Amino acid sequence: MSTVPVNITCPYCEFINTRHVDLKNMPSIHGEICYCDCEDGGCDRRFVVDYKVKIETEVRSIDGEKEKV
Ligand SMILES: [Zn+2]
Numbered sequence: 103m104s105t106v107p108v109n110i111t112c113p114y115c116e117f118i119n120t121r122h123v124d125l126k127n128m129p130s131i132h133g134e135i136c137y138c139d140c141e142d143g144g145c146d147r148r149f150v151v152d153y154k155v156k157i158e159t160e161v162r163s164i165d166g167e168k169e170k171v
Contacts, residue, residue: 110136110151117144128153 105122112119119139134151138144 108153112138112144112147113149114138114147115145117142119144123153131155 104125106125108121108123110119110121111117115138117138119136119142121136131153134153135148136151138147138149140146
């Protein structure tokens, strides 16, 4: 699975829409038009979504590396 759930808050009614974004086929990063999902309780208005991609890192030590001079 390469889709990730993304929460998108409507700028009018603050309803939180969940959209599954395909990482291999990202929507255009800037200016995607979305509808606030009225079937889930939203207001059915249109708004613009600008996506921001963040990358987090974790580090791990490597055996034997600490003893190196
Ligand atoms: Zn809304």
